[in-house]
Amino acid sequence: MRQTLAEPDAFRTDPLTALAGWAGDGIAIRRFEPGRYLVSGAELVRTALAGTTTPFEAKAATFGAVAGWVPGSERSRPVNAALARELDRAWQAVPPDRITAELRRSAEAGKTWPGALSGCYLKLFGEQLFPGLPAKARQALQDALAASDGLDRTSTTLRRLRGRLAHSRADAALHRWAAERTGPLPEAMRAALGSADDVALALHGLVGAVCRAASMVFAWTALLDRGWRPGTPVGTTLPPADVTEPAAHRVSEALRLWPVAWLLSRKVTAATELGGVPLVPGDRLYLCTYLLHRDPDGWDEPGEYRPSRWARPPAGNKARYLPYGFGGAACVGSRFVSRASAAVLDCWAALDDVGLRIVEPEPVFGSLLAPPVVRPVLTR
Template sequence: MNEPPRLPEGSFAAWSRDRLTVARRGADECGDVWRLEPGVYVTATAGQCEAVLRREQDFPKPPSPLFPPLKRASGAPTPEERVHAHAARMRGLRPQAVAARIGEIAPGTARFTDQWPTGQDVEILPPIRRALAEIGVRYLFSEDAPALLPFASQLFQARELLVRPSRWVWPRWIPTPARRFRTRQQVAFTEALRPIVRRRRSSGRLGHDVLGQMLRPSPRYGLLPEEAILDSLPGITVATFETPSRAAGWILLHLARYPRAAGLVAEEAALLPADPAATTSAHLDSLRYTQALVREVLRLHPPSWLLTRRTTRRTQLAGYTIDAGSTVLVCPYTAHRDAREHPEPDRFQPERWLDDAGSPARPGAFLSFGTGPHGCEGAALAMAVLTLLTAQTARRYHVSEPPGPEPGYHVTTFGGLATEGLRLRATSRG
């Protein structure tokens, strides 16, 4: 069989020790697609990563949601009901819906900067996560957010336990302690949300948030069953702040390392309204350099740097034969370093996302939010939140790293690409 090349000394043990280095070596030495071990392949370049993500029939996403439907006597929602729930959820997450609610998002990003202690080194990811959780949960549930926020935090803890590295991969049917904890937190969140759903429906005041969009009847399928709504919300609730928190860590680190770029962001942000609630989509659109900086950081450090797909049938990829049942690892991290798509790919250059007139441009592949049928449904919300958080931070502060030869963080790659333990200092711009 015509198989992709295998990386010399690229064993699974080496991969487990330093996945980023092995991924770079595989792309450099083997090309578009390479073999990690029998039946496990890595797509390393932009064209092949996009091909896999768009070929849903050949490379479907594995059916293993982080928060699977709860087991109930009435049974889980049908596949058709889950599709309808996704479509209803997207009514509140599409770009137009996000643009209409910028004035609700911006105050949360401003509160983060208000609460950052100045003049001291701070481990910044926990307060980022709290701030983004408040923004995300409020975006989904509006005035009901305060009641649900503690449960959302527990869902995040369950997620962290589930993605923690382990020597053993247990079959899905084994009730490990992490899975039991996940189920308890999912049940608690669902039971806190259930009376909110019933109150809104009985009162007729459905709301204009994402939950309200899911409660509205559709001309195509009518009203969603209650269980389909409840089962579809734990995952997106965590996703509104978990992945953006990782991205925000990288962005703030780059504001510290590239003061000139931070200054350009601050110049743009100076034109934002003094009252964050008065911020509109027009203000967001005017932050062109800030959006370019965010995209460039996400290009270099995609929070979801590795995506898993499984083949359903024998197929061809980049001229190689891939057997049915194989695992294909899609690597945006190396795809974004494909020099054919991004000249000087290791260089931090936000200007690459702008044309000569300073308007947004779209050069090269950008897979930080995925693409194809399973692209990130919260991409518009994430970009809005990250852009406003970046602008508000640069407007108020100079950001710096702690002194010393060692970085004030270490990079983690399990469950996403993150700057664990990141410590930064904020000083007022005056």
């Protein structure tokens, strides 16, 4: 197992170029600054992800602001199960013609994706997740999603302040809604979290995570279906594509090639070693699914978009394919993101007169791996 402790400054300044250079080089762990390690070997990634307290501490994004929350614990499992059930119910409850109509409205409005898609997902599935949520509260959630999407690409002081305000309003709206609900989801969360404030934070984290992730997965898949590649210039209009592979296979391949959760984090809490590298408390591991998913030892033509590979996935793919993490802190919304994205893609196929024009050509390696910004345009 190869490793390096070189400090690749390029990773901080131009991650896409750096990652493209490292893909397939066989190096399992590398240091990019003191106490910070980039891990991409399949065995090492799974070892680190398996820990949630010692020697590697995890925080689930959905509950990141809730004090004392330990992913994978006896306390967390029933809440995660309840959330997963609600998310499954939500995507199954929306009829396809409603999805197609919402996509049509979004395309005709000409707002850029993936940002505007987050709002589409909230409109489509939010009423199922939050029945009876007032219009003003739904708007607060929409504003918070828009603020989060904006932070992916620019993070000025003013934008951060506006984002905090938008998120505070969303938390307050969900607090009021949850306090009045007696259904199983708020009950399960109140029993485990203990306060209405924590329930509001967790619900807000949930809707932010699943709507933003699902919108990005959909956008990535739509772009790849239409032949997008890095370097496609601004102003290019990608025409509707005639695809034959099942939507589920295309989603799986988009998540392999451009995993939205491209960099998972673990904090070292006890002296240990990983891949022969000694680690001390306070060190931080960044587990890179982007590199893991492009390992030529596990994938034929790893840099190519080939949905057909999922008809017969390669042997051992489960060890090398971790788009939602692994273990107790794996994404609670994984089924929703994949299945809702596939359902929306099937409806998207009906819009055969909508092209995607490139507005900002580069993906953004932020908290999520965001696709290029595109604007839907009518082609006839």
